[in-house]
Amino acid sequence: MLEARELTIKYEDRTAVQEVSLVLRPGTVTALIGPNGAGKSTLLRSLNGQLTPTAGSILLNDQPMEQFSRRAIAKQITVVAQEAELRFPITVLEFVLGGRFAWAANSGWGWESEQDLQVAETVLIETNLTDLTGRLMSELSGGERQRAVLARALATEAPVLLLDEPTANLDMSHQAILLSLVRQRCDSRGAAALVVTHDLNLAAQFADIVVLMKAGRSIKVGNTGEVLTAELLREVFDMSVLVDAHPISGVPRVTPVHESIVLIDNLKSRSIREGG
Amino acid sequence: MTATVSNTSTAMRLRENRVTLQKTVTACLALIGALVVVVVIAALLGSERLPAGDTLCSLVSFGARQCGLTNDQFDILFQIRLPRIFLAAAVGGSLATAGASYQALLRNPLAEPYLLGVSNGAAVGTMLALLFFGKMEWSRPLMAFVGALIATFAVYRLARGKVGASPERLILAGVIVTTFLSSVIVFVTTLMDATRIRSFTFWLLGDLSGATKALLPLAIAISIGGALVLTFNARSLNLLMLGERDAFDLGVEVSRVRIVVFIVASLLVGSSVAASGSVGYVGLVVPHLARLSLGSDNRISIPAAALTGALFVIVADTVARTIIAPRELPVGAITALIGAPLFIYLLKRA
Amino acid sequence: MFLGWLHYRALLWCGIFALLISTLSCTSSTSPSTKTSSNSREITDDAGRLIALPQRVDRVVSLAPNLTEIVFAVGGGDSLIGNTTYCDFPVEARSIEKVGDTLHPSLERIIALRPQVVLVSTASQLEVFTQQLDSHNIAVFVTDPHDLEGVFRSITQVGEIIGKTEQARILVAKLRERSAAVDNAVKGFPRIRLFYQLSAEPLYTAGCDAFVTDLIKRAGGESVTADVPGAWPKYSAESALAARPDAVILPTGGSMGEGNSNVAEALSKSPAAQHGRVYKINDDYLVRPGPRAVDGLEEMAKALHPEAFK
Numbered sequence: 001m002l003e004a005r006e007l008t009i010k011y012e013d014r015t016a017v018q019e020v021s022l023v024l025r026p027g028t029v030t031a032l033i034g035p036n037g038a039g040k041s042t043l044l045r046s047l048n049g050q051l052t053p054t055a056g057s058i059l060l061n062d063q064p065m066e067q068f069s070r071r072a073i074a075k076q077i078t079v080v081a082q083e084a085e086l087r088f089p090i091t092v093l094e095f096v097l098g099g100r101f102a103w104a105a106n107s108g109w110g111w112e113s114e115q116d117l118q119v120a121e122t123v124l125i126e127t128n129l130t131d132l133t134g135r136l137m138s139e140l141s142g143g144e145r146q147r148a149v150l151a152r153a154l155a156t157e158a159p160v161l162l163l164d165e166p167t168a169n170l171d172m173s174h175q176a177i178l179l180s181l182v183r184q185r186c187d188s189r190g191a192a193a194l195v196v197t198h199d200l201n202l203a204a205q206f207a208d209i210v211v212l213m214k215a216g217r218s219i220k221v222g223n224t225g226e227v228l229t230a231e232l233l234r235e236v237f238d239m240s241v242l243v244d245a246h247p248i249s250g251v252p253r254v255t256p257v258h259e260s261i262v263l264i265d266n267l268k269s270r271s272i273r274e275g276g
Numbered sequence: 277m278t279a280t281v282s283n284t285s286t287a288m289r290l291r292e293n294r295v296t297l298q299k300t301v302t303a304c305l306a307l308i309g310a311l312v313v314v315v316v317i318a319a320l321l322g323s324e325r326l327p328a329g330d331t332l333c334s335l336v337s338f339g340a341r342q343c344g345l346t347n348d349q350f351d352i353l354f355q356i357r358l359p360r361i362f363l364a365a366a367v368g369g370s371l372a373t374a375g376a377s378y379q380a381l382l383r384n385p386l387a388e389p390y391l392l393g394v395s396n397g398a399a400v401g402t403m404l405a406l407l408f409f410g411k412m413e414w415s416r417p418l419m420a421f422v423g424a425l426i427a428t429f430a431v432y433r434l435a436r437g438k439v440g441a442s443p444e445r446l447i448l449a450g451v452i453v454t455t456f457l458s459s460v461i462v463f464v465t466t467l468m469d470a471t472r473i474r475s476f477t478f479w480l481l482g483d484l485s486g487a488t489k490a491l492l493p494l495a496i497a498i499s500i501g502g503a504l505v506l507t508f509n510a511r512s513l514n515l516l517m518l519g520e521r522d523a524f525d526l527g528v529e530v531s532r533v534r535i536v537v538f539i540v541a542s543l544l545v546g547s548s549v550a551a552s553g554s555v556g557y558v559g560l561v562v563p564h565l566a567r568l569s570l571g572s573d574n575r576i577s578i579p580a581a582a583l584t585g586a587l588f589v590i591v592a593d594t595v596a597r598t599i600i601a602p603r604e605l606p607v608g609a610i611t612a613l614i615g616a617p618l619f620i621y622l623l624k625r626a
Numbered sequence: 627m628f629l630g631w632l633h634y635r636a637l638l639w640c641g642i643f644a645l646l647i648s649t650l651s652c653t654s655s656t657s658p659s660t661k662t663s664s665n666s667r668e669i670t671d672d673a674g675r676l677i678a679l680p681q682r683v684d685r686v687v688s689l690a691p692n693l694t695e696i697v698f699a700v701g702g703g704d705s706l707i708g709n710t711t712y713c714d715f716p717v718e719a720r721s722i723e724k725v726g727d728t729l730h731p732s733l734e735r736i737i738a739l740r741p742q743v744v745l746v747s748t749a750s751q752l753e754v755f756t757q758q759l760d761s762h763n764i765a766v767f768v769t770d771p772h773d774l775e776g777v778f779r780s781i782t783q784v785g786e787i788i789g790k791t792e793q794a795r796i797l798v799a800k801l802r803e804r805s806a807a808v809d810n811a812v813k814g815f816p817r818i819r820l821f822y823q824l825s826a827e828p829l830y831t832a833g834c835d836a837f838v839t840d841l842i843k844r845a846g847g848e849s850v851t852a853d854v855p856g857a858w859p860k861y862s863a864e865s866a867l868a869a870r871p872d873a874v875i876l877p878t879g880g881s882m883g884e885g886n887s888n889v890a891e892a893l894s895k896s897p898a899a900q901h902g903r904v905y906k907i908n909d910d911y912l913v914r915p916g917p918r919a920v921d922g923l924e925e926m927a928k929a930l931h932p933e934a935f936k
Contacts (some may be wrong), residue, residue, distance in 0.1 A: 074527025
């Protein structure tokens with residue numbers, strides 16, 4: 001559905017992404033992990049055309065990205081960012097209807113159609129925001145606001161969802177709610193999602209594929225079990241971790257191990273044994 | 277389609293909360309009605325008293341009949357007062373529209389042509405046109421447009437740091453550009469002879485009585501055209517209010533819209549400054565009021581701001597030309613008297 | 627600090643507004659008095675300030691063209707060591723060192739010239755200015771004539787300051803004689819209602835504080851804006867039209883150059899324009915309250931009442 005081939009992105013003084021290839025397939029959630037500065041956000045921003053790659057190509061439905069207009073891309077790819085700064089009062093409904101922009105008969109003008117309203121209604125129900133439609137965005141709690149941001153992304157009905165640390169400011173339960181909504185969209189409608197996250201356990205829980213990046217390069221791509229290993233994580237994050245199986249789901253569970261912890265050698269050896 | 281459980285009350289609420297075409301048309305028609313009333317009232321007021329009944333009669337006939345007015349009274353009404361009222365409307369509409377679109381594009385409720393230095397840019401352009409092409413009247417709006425455009429880009433470049441444009445940074449950039457251009461204005465005045473400086477200082481404060489006959493049709497055409505073009509970009513501006521990145525993600529051609537807004541707003545500011553000097557704070561007060569009463573949706577707030585701006589400047593100028601009659605105040609003094617306190621209030625709240 | 631700047635703009639406006647409102651009434655001027663003591667003397671200026679001067683003054687800076695003209699007219703040109711870029715009459719005035727223009731004089735250059743007294747023609751921009759010059763022992767003398775008598779007073783005062791009392795007395799006597807001749811000539815003729823157009827766009831005229839309003843009266847005219855407060859008010863175009871003046875005076879052709887040589891649009895249908903009674907008079911005569919004001923008076927009287935001078 002969305003494919004990046006040998007993507008390289010250079011800023012003036014440094015290379016942020018180097019020869020990364022990536023495929024997002026319908027129905028899959030891909031987690032993009034790696035330490036700060038690994039180039040995760042840069043890669044994500046290039047995937048919807050906001051950053052132009054220095055080399056390599058991006059294919060949307062097997063067509064080069066450059067062939068699509070801005071609005072055509074917006075119908076196919078949507079981005080969920082960390083919440084934007086709101087400087088003007090805007091209601092939740094107005095905010096969510098913003099997701100229908102690309103579907104307007106002509107750009108920049110016009111009113112939402114009956115279909116736009118129906119889509120908005122659906123996503124508001126999905127995200128459990130129906131009671132808040134008339135409220136101002138600034139009056140919502142952090143979790144509600146992030147749900148509205150997701151609702152707007154879902155309202156675009158784009159089959160590709162790019163999420164840039166969408167859970168960074170959320171508590172545990174809101175993180176889970178948000179990602180299960182993404183999961184749901186992929187399962188029920190065959191959407192493809194790419195989630196940049198620092199929460200490895202969340203990645204393990206919701207993702208099918210994990211991409212591990214370091215210093216602009218893709219180190220490893222595979223299913224959660226293949227990528228989330230103690231060895232690889234220690235190599236990439238430069239820190240010891242303990243990886244075991246989640247007692248209920250069985251997906252890998254990652255626990256950082258601090259050097260100063262007593263019995264450190266013991267733990268290290270265990271982690272290597274189990275991770276390997 | 278997991279959750280399509282239809283909920284009538286939700287559906288109804290959805291439709292009620294929305295800004296619709298009907299709402300916009302209703303609001304605009306109401307404002308046009310108010311505008312007509314205010315134009316008529318303003319036409320009845322002035323330093324010379326005109327008989328109200330005869331004046332109304334003549335106004336209703338669009339100047340076809342004199343209705344008992346003397347020739348002088350008729351000339352006062354149709355040669356002096358009405359053109360000035362129409363110019364006030366064009367200037368007010370232009371500045372308010374420009375303000376509303378700058379605010380949406382730059383995501384800053386404090387963005388305003390006067391405070392961003394755009395008016396000063398247009399003023400420098402106008403002064404240079406007067407100095408070098410004094411005889412050619414059309415050179416004034418043209419040079420004012422160029423000046424406004426250069427100032428706009430200068431502010432925009434200054435405000436965009438590596439960390440992005442914060443509201444404070446934008447206003448700071450505006451201060452820098454404004455003060456720089458103010459000193460350019462002072463420098464240009466030194467190139468003029470003493471007797472012209474007085475007229476210029478008055479003009480710089482915003483004055484609607486000047487040489488405008490030839491520029492009036494242009495100012496009206498630009499104000500209406502500009503408001504329409506910007507209204508037709510209102511949905512893009514709605515998303516730009518939430519940030520350039522969000523807007524881009526949702527399908528807005530950000531750089532195209534930005535160029536359109538910069539050019540159209542510079543045209544609006546340029547034509548009004550060339551005709552009337554720098555009338556301050558209109559672009560701040562009026563869009564603020566429009567958003568306060570009708571919401572932030574630019575599809576309604578831009579046309580509403582255009583009409584309210586026309587209303588506001590007509591009222592301000594009527595005060596300016598009657599309060600110490602037969603002398604006159606610059607209309608900019610009246611708009612600033614209302615606008616400056618509001619600006620300080622908004623700044624404290626932001 | 628940055629917020630302060632923003633407030634500054636707002637305050638500036640309030641100030642301008644207050645200034646415009648406060649000049650609502652016409653006032654008359656003060657009378658001068660002179661006191662002499664052994665090595666210094668005191669003289670009261672038009673701002674009502676008591677100025678201490680050395681007995682002998684031979685270093686003077688003039689900050690207005692009319693004062694420069696007065697200094698030369700009473701024969702004190704030698705004592706003038708600095709004047710402004712506007713000072714172009716008489717021709718000798720042009721070669722005197724310039725200290726800036728009337729609105730923006732250079733304080734540094736004035737101090738460097740070490741004058742004993744600085745002559746100023748209006749009370750504007752004076753506060754800081756006076757203090758600074760005071761601290762350098764330089765006196766500031768303000769003139770602010772509102773009528774021809776005021777011009778005569780300025781001449782007398784300037785003469786006293788630079789020790790040309792007698793020449794000043796003779797000059798004033800001559801000027802009085804000429805003005806009296808005009809008075810006699812136009813006596814008995816009906817006053818002509820006229821509009822004094824200082825500039826057309828925007829429309830400026832002469833108010834009650836302008837000395838030219840008095841000149842108009844002496845020339846057998848009557849300014850339709852004689853009662854408007856202020857010296858040079860901006861005037862309503864419709865009031866100008868409604869006033870239906872029988873003549874229009876256009877000060878032009880002097881420092882103004884080609885400027886102001888057309889009647890404002892509002893006056894284009896006035897009886898004055900229709901009967902060709904639009905008179906251009908050298909603006910230097912009419913806006914500079916100096917000795918040549920009497921030339922302006924004579925020209926204006928002849929224009930308004932040609933029959934009186936046959």
